[in-house]
Structure formats: C-alpha cells, structure tokens
Amino acid sequence: MDTHILIVDDEKAITDLVGIYLQNEGYRVTLAYNGADAAKAILEQDFDLAVLDIMLPDIDGFELLRTIRAEHTYPVIMLTARGSQADKIEGLSMGADDYVVKPFRPLELVARCKAQLRRYTSYGSRSGEADDVELTVDGLTINKDSRVVTVDERPVRCTPLEYSILLYLVEHRGKVVSVEDLFRAVWGEEFMASSSNTVMVHIRHLREKIGDDASNPRFIKNIWGVGYTIEG
Numbered sequence: 001m002d003t004h005i006l007i008v009d010d011e012k013a014i015t016d017l018v019g020i021y022l023q024n025e026g027y028r029v030t031l032a033y034n035g036a037d038a039a040k041a042i043l044e045q046d047f048d049l050a051v052l053d054i055m056l057p058d059i060d061g062f063e064l065l066r067t068i069r070a071e072h073t074y075p076v077i078m079l080t081a082r083g084s085q086a087d088k089i090e091g092l093s094m095g096a097d098d099y100v101v102k103p104f105r106p107l108e109l110v111a112r113c114k115a116q117l118r119r120y121t122s123y124g125s126r127s128g129e130a131d132d133v134e135l136t137v138d139g140l141t142i143n144k145d146s147r148v149v150t151v152d153e154r155p156v157r158c159t160p161l162e163y164s165i166l167l168y169l170v171e172h173r174g175k176v177v178s179v180e181d182l183f184r185a186v187w188g189e190e191f192m193a194s195s196s197n198t199v200m201v202h203i204r205h206l207r208e209k210i211g212d213d214a215s216n217p218r219f220i221k222n223i224w225g226v227g228y229t230i231e232g
Helices: 011-022 033-042 061-071 087-092 107-119 162-171 179-186 197-208
Strands: 006-008 028-032 049-052 074-078 098-101 133-136 139-142 148-151 152-156 222-223 229-232
Touching: 006 011, 006 033, 011 028, 011 107, 028 033, 033 061, 049 061, 049 107, 061 074, 061 087, 074 087, 074 107, 087 098, 087 133, 087 197, 098 107, 107 162, 133 162, 139 162, 162 179, 162 197, 162 229, 179 229, 197 222
Parallel strands: 006 028, 006 049, 049 074, 074 098
Antiparallel strands: 133 139, 139 148, 148 152, 222 229
C-alpha cells in the first residue's frame, strides 16, 4: 500500500501518535507541525488524504484547505478544539470532507481516515453493475468510468464526496431522495441531528460548482422538509 497521508498539527505529541497509528495500518505518512511546512509539502508532494488542524501558529488550517482545493480533490479532515458549528460549516463550505473535534481517540481518527480513503479510492466506481457508464441529465453528464463530470461540456472538478452526492442523485433522478437516505448512502454513517447541516453545506458547495442557482435550480431541487431531487 502506498497511500500517502499528510498530518498537520502543532501539538507534536498528537501528530506523532496519529502518525504511528496510521503507519501501523500500512499508510505512508508525512508529518508537519506548522502551516509553513504543511504548505510546502502540499505543493511539492502527492497525497491521498490530509488531516489539518485549524488552529496553527502561522498559517491556519482553513488557508491550507484553500491551497489544497485550488489544485486537488483528495479528502481533507479538519481538526478543531473549539467544536464550533460555524467552524464546521466554514470548513465544509470550503471543501472539507469531515470534521473531528479535540480531544479525540487516535483510533477514531484512523477510522475516519479509512472511511474517507475508501470513498476516494472507489470514487465513482460501481463494480459489478451493468448499467450505463455515462449518465446525462439536461446537459449534466457523469462518466462513471473516467469519473468526469461536465455541465454543457464544461469540466467540473468535484471532490469524491461531491461526486458521490451528485452520482447518487442522478442515479435516483425522478425520485425525491430524503436527507437521511442521502447521508446514509454517501457518508455511510448513521444519521444524527447535525447531519442535515452537513448535507446542506455540501449541496450548496456542489451547486456552486455546477452553476446551479438555488432560487431557480436547473439540476438539484429542494423538496422542503423531505430532501432533494434531480428530475429525469
């Protein structure tokens, strides 16, 4: 296994411990204890996942997230000691895939990393299915072999999580998908009270990428109190 994970946290003991746990799982790990070293690593190395602490002494985790999302779609997990809902929404809006609040158990973070990597490595794949490789709805096209999304032939760069949301809605086009069903299918976790906000933020970010006006959507439509639909 040559899966490469970046861990960024100014608390060296935490960073080193998480690194050891991930290395024991067979992952290749790069550790950074400040934003400057992390930014350099992001620009110079290839990663499959990043874990970013928000509160760093120089460049904060949000700025590192912006650097990653300018060029890359690999999953990003944010770490925070604050547990603020505003922080979580800001991070998700910027393209973060998951959030872990300190203090946490290292095994919990390892499990979150594994879940994100499973989604990333299977990004768009549906092995064993005999359905269409290319799905098209009103100028929106998803090619499941190449994992490419286009709108009116314009490429749209989606994170694995955004791709999974869009693919699930397109595969269920013509049906109303509840927020609970969407969360369970895409995140693979049990639905909780905070899950609605998580889905809402990712839908908003996805709409921005595909040029969908929330007040008059072309693709993803809200069915208030129920969920979302893409009409077939």
